Amino acid sequence: MKFTLSWLKEHLETDASLDEISRRLTMLGLEVEGIEDRAKALAPFRIAQVVSAEKHPDADKLRVCMVDTGDGAAPLQVVCGAPNARAGIKVCFAPVGTTVPASGMVLKKGVIRGVESNGMMCSERELELSDEHNGIIELPEDAPVGASFADYMGLGDPVIDIALTPDRADCAGVRGVARDLAAAGLGKLKPLAADPVPGTFPSPITVTTETPGCPYYVGRTFRGVKNGPSPKWLQDKLRAIGLRPISALVDITNLVTFDVARPLHAFDADKVTGNIVVRMGRAGETLKALNGKEYALDDTMVVIADDAGAEALGGIIGGEPSGCTEETTTVFLEAALFDPLRVAATGRRLGIDSDARYRLERGVDPEAVVAGIEMASRLILELCGGEASELVFAGAVPEWRRTITLRPTRQKALGGIDLAVDDQARILADLGCVLTPNADGTFAVVPPSWRADIYGEADLVEEILRVHGYDFIPATPMDRAGTVTKPAVDARQRRTVTARRALAARGLSEAVTWSFLSTEVAGLFGAAHDGLVLVNPISSDLTVMRPSVLPNLIQAAGRNADRGFADVGLFEVGPAYRTPEPDGQDQIAGGVRAGNAVPRHWAEKERAVDAYDAKADALAVLDAAGAPAGNLQITTDAPGWYHPGRSGTLRLGPTVLGWFGEVHPSILDALKVKGPVVAFEVFLDKVPAPKKKGGTAKPLLTLSAFQPVERDFAFVVDRAVEADRIVRAVKGADKALIAGVGVFDIYEGAGVGEGRKSVGINVTLQPATATLTEQDIEAIGQKIVAAVVKATGGSLRA
């Protein structure tokens, strides 16, 4: 919402400076987004007159003009290329030394094709007044030579641009802004002229409304008017706030729209067939609107129709066929109330942003319908002549009065600031509220018709606080239950935090990637639930909620490799989605490694990433999350995006805690990423909560006084026998004595037989009560061998 300082002062009597007004507007919640002070930029530009214009001796398109700048000196010689540069016209002249706003160039005395030129005559585009650049500005004949161009054009006025929040319909008119400032003590609100224009004849056009979408409609016919360009003061006023003057009739409706936030529409009454009916649109109906576009209407839209069909979209835009032109002599003027939600919905559906929609969807003052039409009527009679009919009405002003009880104590209790009751009452009254004191010290407050946004006590508290000033609210520290604070996160949330730090400590970098991805990519990671496909995606790459955190990470690994960083370790702790319901979102710690795990290095053997790297990552996350690492089982049934022979599932009983392994080569092909890439996914929510054992103490540490003993075994087993089966068999041989089991060798080849392998196991025996004798060790060795043979069908390697 833009307005000029002088326009504001038409409504507000004030001595306040522009800075003070600007600061106060922002602190009233009418945030000043910018102040354009064109007087400064346009100060050097003067009104001048072309005394003579001769063709340039060496250029057909240039003219050599003598220009009287009104400073009493002899006319200046100026070379000009504009086709309209001719003797006698009044122009906007920029002397040497002036900065041209559009280009930022400083004018210098020049010689153009051998002829001296002292300054420039300007087009509107050069002054950033419009895009007009077909010729230089021609001013009216009575423009005073030598005067400031900006003053003459009414451009000397600073333009204030405020950002309006959606609740402040009233401040979509300058008067509303002035009222707020006056309430805030920055001046006095001037009275608004209210004398009605008496009708001299009955309106030949009558109105009816058939829809609750338009509860109230007021109209009036004018005859004998003469439309044409509006007077300069009106044009200047509109131009200053970025509106293009069109004709007197249209300019008047725009003026009222911006002055008192009362949109109007003027029909050319001669083009209206029969009477006006406000009704819902009909399927198949179309409207050619004033913006030149054709719209298909339907039964959700309020239209202003006549016998010929829809002539305007209620509260949004008028139609071209019934619009006013320079030839219009009979006018039908409309002011109406429309259902704000319907205006918003229709405007949104058709993509029409108009000044009328902006106001009507916020809700205009229901009591100002007639006042608006009268204000426009006075201007039409004054500027276009003719005579006005009596008003015609349809519907009625809906009841808007409501009474809110205000407890003045709430100002302190909710607003945090002690404010005298009188001050509170004064502020509300200045805003237009009607207050009646109740016996119990409260007030019955009736907010004004233009403030549909005020409907509760909290709204009144805000109004008082806002006008008094948020700056005066004292900052109060939050009180605390105790001096020592409790943890802010629970055990489940803490897992996410520790999982992140555990993975970063392992050399992986944390990524945060989109929750959505393309349908094709999602399909590689399992079929997406129908309810997870976006209805209105922002791009074809982001159409469905991700079923896994991996695809984004794999693609990110590929992008990093494309940039020359092939050795990648990335993880993300974030959501994957199974269903749209709250329990269908899983918190996943997932990661990928690509390229080399050990790079080329003088001391190390280069090694590509493999499934065991991913396994280690997954186990580290589970450990950090508090999973009982010793009880995990590993099965070989990871989902299809993993390499079927190089991947595993981490389980705790029947619960799947995660997967790890090499990413399936066909997935990498589909994502155009070079392998090998290994990955893991851990379901943090599935990790069981640590058992409460009553207290913070750890179990008592009992240390053995006796030397541990290490023994090695080698078993020959079928190639398919997993090492884990051997390790478990060994552990089970004597749970008390066997403290540790390691796998130190895997061998396949000569000596162990086709399809078989040798597995080297080292076992740590930790006696608790006495040093182990050779016989003890021999006996446990036999138990171990027997257990492994039984579990695997293998044999001790000879």
Added chain:
Amino acid sequence: MDALKEELLSQVASAADLAALDEIRVTALGKKGRITGLMKELGALSPEEKKARGQALNALKDEIAAALDARKADLAAAHLAKKLEAERIDVTLPVRPETEGRIHPISQTIDEIVAIFAEMGFTVADGPDIEDDFHNFTALNFPVGHPARDMHDTFYLPDAADGRKMLLRTHTSPVQVRTMLKKKPPIRVIIPGRTFRSDYDMTHTPMFHQVEGLVIDETTNMGHLKGCLIDFCRAFFDVDDLPLRFRPSFFPFTEPSAEVDIGCLRKGGELKLGNFGDWLEILGCGMVHPNVLEACGVDSTKYQGFAFGMGIERIAMLKYGIPDLRTFFEADLRWLKHYGFVPLDVPSLAHGLTR
């Protein structure tokens, strides 16, 4: 005896290695050694002579033994030195490769925020990214069809089987609703999380993160809101005198509502935070609207409180000088290494929030 001493000392001094030294020891001090021999001859002397010569011989013996030990230590040291010299390595060679991981600035910033609000007695609440329009809009006093819903550029999902309109939450406020529906006041929570709006340009991404706060009790007022946010901003941005400006604004779910600016200085494309007279908007807040309380089953005649919300990427960008929002989501290792945090930098007020 002096001649013997000179001779032996000279032999010790010139011994080339430990073996030669041992030979000298045997020759001098061994059972058949020369000094031992002289000792044996003492028995033939008178007691006075015996005493004097014996003392002299013992002194000689000690002196030679000391010389032998000293020489032995020298030789051992020389031997070790030679060995060590042969073991010399090139210490300028690079160490074995270790990759250093990073914590994303969003996670680090959330951890910082949580650390500060924990001090003010807040706990962390969370909830699903996919919501229905009741939790995201209706309960928050956004009337159906109201233009305020437009401002949110909502991503929609297909309607649920029971007709609920499903969407990606446009703010973390639905968790406020869920918290109030679940828990009786007093409530003091912060809600960091993913949020989604259909907007993609220099300063908007379709997914971003917000942290919201909610306080509900019987006495919390606008002054507490001010105090809480001033304390937070000064701690978070690590500027003790950072000024905050509360401006009236509008949100459907708060009344009164405010937007908050922090003091800054814009100069030559750079931004500095502090008391410089210029302002930068960073968050929205207000007293929870009675309609919201009622929609969430909280008695609005008894309870009241405040809510606030801010963009996590935005405050991270301001604090750490990260220029482009879109880079947060690109997983570019160079970016993560530069703007990320080492895992041991766990923010806490005790050990400092900012590295």
